[in-house]
Amino acid sequence: MNRFLIHFLGILTLGLSLNACQNAPSATEQATQEASYERLVSLSGSVTELLYELEQGDKIVGVDVTSTYPAEQVTQVPKLGHVRQLNVEALLSLQPDLVLAERTDEASAALQQLEAAGVEVLWLDGSFTLDKPLAQAEQIGKKLGLNEELESLRKTYEADKARLQQARQAMEETPTVLFIYARGKGSLMVAGKNTAASAMIELAGGQNAVQSFEGFRALSAEGLMEAQPEVLLLFDSGLQSLGGVEGLLQIPGLAQTPAGQQGHIIGMDGLYLLGFTPRAARAAVDLSERLQALPDAYTLN
Amino acid sequence: MIEANHIGVRKSGRWILRKARVQVRAGELVALIGANGAGKSTLLKAVAGEVTPDEGAVSINSKILADWPAAGLAKVRAVLSQSVQLPFSMPVIDLVEMGRYPYQGQEPGGRTREIARLCLKQVGLSGYDDRDICTLSGGEQQRAQLARVLAQVYREQPAEERFLLLDEPTASQDIAQKQQLLSLLRKLANEAGLGILTILHDLNLAMQYADRVVLLRRGHLLKSGSPETVLTPEGIAQGFGLKARVVRTPGEALPHILTCPTAVDLFQNEETAIP
Amino acid sequence: MIQSLPKYRSLSRLLSPPVLTLLLAISALCALLIGAYSLPVQQVGLVMGEQLFGLEAGLPQTLSYLVWDIRLPRILLSVFVGGGLAIAGAAVQGLFRNPLADPALIGVTSGAMVFAVAGILFSASVLGAIGSWLGYATVTVMAFTGSLLTTFLVYWLASSKGYTSVVTMLLAGVAITALGGALTGLMTYFSDEDELRDIIFWTLGSLGGANWQMLALLIPLVLLPAFILWRQSSQLDLLLLGEREAAYTGVNTQRTKWIVIGCAALIVGACVAVSGVIAFVALVVPHLVRLIQGPRHRSLLLGSALLGGLLMVWADTAARTLIAPAELPIGILTALLGAPFFIWLLLKTKRSL
Secondary structure (H helix, E strand, O other): OOHHHHHHHHHHHHHHOOOOOOOOHHHHOOOOOOOOOEEEEEEHHHHHHHHHOOHHHHEEEEOOOOOOHHHHHHHHOEEEEOOOOOHHHHHHOOOOOOEEEEHHHHHHHHHHHHHOOOEEEEEOOOOOOOHHHHHHHHHHHHHHHOOOOHHHHHHHHHHHHHHHHHHHHOOOOOOEEEEEOOOOOOEEEEOOOOOOOHHHHHHHHOOEEEOOOEEEOOOOHHHHHOOOOEEEEEEEEHHHHHHHHHHHHHOOOOOOOOHHOOOOOOOOOOHHHHOOOOOHHHHHHHHHHHHHHHHHHHHOO | EEEEEEEEEEEOOOEHHHEEEEEOOOOOOOEEEEOOOHHHHHHHHHHHOOOOOOEEEEEOEEEEEHHOOHHHHHHHHHOOOOOOOOOOOHHHHHHHHHEEEEEEOOOOOOHHHHHHHHHHHHHHOOOOOOHHHHHHHHHHHHHHHHHHHHHOOOOOOOOOEEEEEEEEOOOOOOEEEHHHHHHHHHHHHHHOOOOOEEOOOOOOHHHHHHOOEEEEOOEEEEEEOOOOHHOOHHHHHHHHHHEEEEEOEEEEEOEEEEEEEEEEHHHHHOOOOOE | OOOOOOHHHHHHHOOOOOHHHHHHHHHHHHHOOOOOOOHHHHHHHHHHHHHHHHHOOOOOHHHHHHHHHHHHHHHHHHHHHHHHHHHHHHHHHHHHOOOOOOHHHOOOOHHHHHHHHHHHOOOOOOOOOHHHHHHOHHHHHHHHHHHHHHHHHHHHHHOOOEEHHHHHHHHHHHHHHHHHHHHHHHHOOOOOOOHHHHHHHHHHOOOOOOOHHHHHHHHHHHHHHHHHHHHHHHHHHHHHHOOOHHHOOOOOHHHHHHHHHHHHHHHHHHHHHHHHHOHHHHHHHHHHHHHHOOOOHHHHHHHHHHHHHHHHHHHHHHHOOOEEEEEOHHHHHHHHHHHHHHHHHHHHHHOOO
């Protein structure tokens, strides 16, 4: 129970948001944008980031717990807890005229109650693709009637994508990368196919070291030997939870992998790396450059 | 009348009681005696219906035990086990009232309380109504439990014969209280017409108060009859392996039993196997 | 010379069923007025008038939804969950003759947990058709099923030749609870992040999902077994003396055991299914009522139900307002408040245990 809690708090601070499926646009968002929306609630870290990028930050009256960026501004906004454990009444008390949520949370009873209470909810679609932030920005822009802001975001993002293209071309080989999701020594998961981690690794020009299964699975020493990763990728917080690089390498099997032997270990911020936020292209560039700059990449920053 | 005939009880394949027999009539006080392990408690449990005998049968008021409905049986016979522990504290009066369970819904609550008070008075615990049962001494607790079983068979106009089955009710009473308790049982038998079957350890009490004594030895009925015919030096020697003298004091109707320091065969009771 | 029992006699009168009922009603009304969304009394009154007597107050939809569909069901849910857990706890403590017994001991909670976690994990895949048919009720239905199945398993393990041993039941309950913990742990280990989150939130307990449909299912599942339990008061009283004495007094002890375990499992199963794990209510509330009113079940069961509901109303009000706009898991709150209080009780009443 305690361990659950610790893990859980770990996740909250990670601000990880994994999205699993893509849905068709719903009728709500195709509705015309007559009303002007002045009080927004965002229930996803990447959406919050989008709102700030679209210069709508001052309209945000509440965010969920995964919203951690931009840190300075977002700490001023009331936190509503986790999207799966919402206090509907408290959310209503913020008197939002639009609530933005990820489509993957559509099954939440609390969000259904919110709609029943007459609050408009904008369901944002998207899976782990480079274009997800843009697609979501368009949905938001359409709803809020933002044209210039949307255009400028698109420009920045396209520029980032172009840089990513260059970075990938500059890469000479395709390193195999293993993403380890750590919640302390007792709980280590590795990302298989069809995960945000896998998508990001491939965007950055690497190859996911695990090809034999989908989703996350517990890490095993033998599985590690089989995967033979050249690089280990972790969240900063995950790496910390293990006691840094030294701690990580004490995990049975890890030191024996090529990555472990050469010290090819990369730590990055969770929301930045796997949130598929408007910084997704930049994050991919970042990862790509760090993959090339190995072996000195494992120094934490 | 309680009639238990040819009672045999087996435990893990061994007979711990065989061919036992006991009768209790209304208004009669019958003492069940014998050394530890002689089968007194087993016989009492068989009569009470807790243990189903492997041989023989028990009937109360001419009806086989198995044919009695639980509630009906509870109204004609009450049982007091050796030590009853309460896990929670509660007022004495509540404990006694619980004995009236078989009459639930058949008498007003006020009447139940009256009866409970009456029974408390009979066991010498008047005014103890609101005392916490857990703060009572062992002896007082035992008497409060007796009041509860009295309440269970209390009836103003009894239509059937009623019985009390008691497992060593004098345990943890002092010498004066033992006498008081037995004279209460005697009075209940005489005046209320209750038939009482009680296990007793004190042979003198059995001698003084019982109408009949049933002496068990190693699962068998050794002797049964009036106290004077059963509690003889020979009977005591056979039943308990103990040398005893039966002394008559001038001016007293009943003799006293004096046990002697030398044992006849101290360990003969160890062999509990029954042929 | 004869000291009288209840030191708490005046308290006993103060917390008599009519007074508790009144307090419960007042608390529920207060709770209806308290919330993260500050609403004037008149508006709450208007909404109630609108809904109950069909007044035309012309209030905004959000407002009447807030009062009628969010606050009110939640308050009613806390009354029934709190009352249900407490009455089931009181009855189980009586049956086991142990003031430390808790329905969790016979595996109800653990079974509900295993099945709820399975529901969270497999609702999409293995449970497929059933899962999609039940929608978000999947976890609730699974938890309820799990609690009943586990209880029957424990009961069956403890029974042989028509006799059920409560001691064996307690031991079997402990073993099954451990097994359930292991299974839950195993599934948790293989869960992904979303699932893990749902599992954790479920384990921490919440009344946040309250709605009228849920209440329509829960209320009969609590009230009916609670009434049946209450009708077993005298039998439970006698069981305090031990099974043998109860049987001598004319109680069909086997039947009583069956009824008490069955009803407690129904109540706790239903409560856990809708609210997750809410600790300590089933343990502490009956204990408290017993201290004040004595162990007779007629007043103990009723008092526990009322006090349980009363405390839960306030606990949930705290859960939804203390750290608003976020929400405190109620299971954590009851444990945080209940555990120290229980320790205090233990120290204070060491003797009577």
